[in-house]
Amino acid sequence: MRSLSRKLKVLGEAQQSLQEDIVENVALGVRVEARVQQLCQPKQLEKFRTFVGDLDRVLSLLLSLLGRLARVDNALNSLEDDPAAKERQTLLEKKQLLLQQHKDAEELKESVERRQCLVYDILSFQLTNDDLDDFTHFVKMKSSLIVEQRNLEDKIKLGEEQLACLMDSLQPKHSRS
Structure with missing residues (x-):
């Protein structure tokens, strides 16, 4: 149970870090869109x-x-x-x-x-090379972050289900003691 709990804690920290990456990429997307709106x-x-x-x-x-x-x-x-x-x-x-x-x-x-x-x-x-690089990076990161976010959510859900099953399986043993 401790091992699963530690794993879930690590996954939660990874999810928090991923959220920060998502926020940064969203900000990049907003900047790219502003440039597109300005120049196109x-x-x-x-x-x-x-x-x-x-x-x-x-x-x-x-x-x-x-x-x-x-x-x-x-x-x-x-x-x-x-x-x-x-x-x-x-x-x-x-x-x-x-x-x-x-x-x-x-x-x-x-x-x-x-x-x-x-x-x-x-x-x-219409855009500069730097703006185009930002667009390419934004799109690439958007795709990979969506995939990574889903994978982390699935791993966390699986870990939580495993922990719940383990706890349920241990309950009768504790009540017999």
């Missing part, structure tokens, strides 16, 4: 804002679908080997639906990546 046409600004919003939504969707797929796979693996089980069929249907949704989300991600190149090209005519 309203249509170009709108393309920038749409791209950034879509990037957020598509990455969150992909991560959510991956998490749901993992939970369905875990549920399938925990079922007994009775192939006639109604629950198994329901889970298999759910998995197929999630796989199709994931495929669709991957296509959306590819579209967003193509639009990133278009937005970069548009901005390259």
